[in-house]
Amino acid sequence: GENVEQHPSTLSVQEGDSAVIKCTYSDSASNYFPWYKQELGKRPQLIIDIRSNVGEKKDQRIAVTLNKTAKHFSLHITETQPEDSAVYFCAAISNDYKLSFGAGTTVTVRA
Amino acid sequence: DAGVIQSPRHEVTEMGQEVTLRCKPISGHNSLFWYRQTMMRGLELLIYFNNNVPIDDSGMPEDRFSAKMPNASFSTLKIQPSEPRDSAVYFCASSSLGGPYEQYFGPGTRLTVT
Numbered sequence: 001g002e003n004v005e006q007h008p009s010t011l012s013v014q015e016g017d018s019a020v021i022k023c024t025y026s027d028s029a030s031n032y033f034p035w036y037k038q039e040l041g042k043r044p045q046l047i048i049d050i051r052s053n054v055g056e057k058k059d060q061r062i063a064v065t066l067n068k069t070a071k072h073f074s075l076h077i078t079e080t081q082p083e084d085s086a087v088y089f090c091a092a093i094s095n096d097y098k099l100s101f102g103a104g105t106t107v108t109v110r111a
Numbered sequence: 112d113a114g115v116i117q118s119p120r121h122e123v124t125e126m127g128q129e130v131t132l133r134c135k136p137i138s139g140h141n142s143l144f145w146y147r148q149t150m151m152r153g154l155e156l157l158i159y160f161n162n163n164v165p166i167d168d169s170g171m172p173e174d175r176f177s178a179k180m181p182n183a184s185f186s187t188l189k190i191q192p193s194e195p196r197d198s199a200v201y202f203c204a205s206s207s208l209g210g211p212y213e214q215y216f217g218p219g220t221r222l223t224v225t
Contacts, residue, residue, distance in 0.1 A: 043216040
C-alpha cells in the first residue's frame, strides 16, 4: 500500500514569513495529492489539492508543488497569519481510492 | 448542502458497552470512509464503502468493530464491547467514486470509554 511521510512534525514561523511542509510517497501509481488543515477540535478541511498531471498549483497565499519523478510534494504558505496556525496533513490517493495520510505538521504562527 | 452529518458528537460510555456511531454522507456521494484519529496513531482509515459495498476493511482493528451501509444515505460503525483504548475521535468522510476525489469530512464523534 501507499506510505506517506511528512516533515517537519512541528513548524514555528514568525507572522509574515513563509512556511513549507514536505511529503514523500511510495506508490508511483498515486495520482491525487490533497492537503488538509485541521484546527483544534475541528474536522480536517481540504485546502488545496494537486493531480499528477500538474506540477504546481496556487490559491492566494498557498501553493503546492509536485515532483512525480522524485515522488515528493510540498505545501507552501506565504505571508503567514495567526489564523494559519493549525495541523496540516498531506495525503496521497492511488487507484484504490484510499487516502493515505501523513502524520501531520503542527504549524504555529508567532505574532 | 448540509455536508457530512455524524451523530452523536460526543459519546461517553463504560467499558464493555456497545457503541454505535452514525453517518450521513453528502447527497450524491457514493464513497464513504470511516477514520479514527488519536494523538498516538494519527488519522487511520478503518473501512470504506463504494456504492454501499464494503471495499476494504483492513484497517478495522479487531472483530469488536463492525460497519454497515444499508443504503446510500446512512452508515454505522459499531464497537461491541468497547474498551478504553477505543477512545478517539471517529470521522466519517464521503466523496464521489470515479472523481473528483475530494473527501469531505464530517464533524466527528468524540468517543470516551471509561
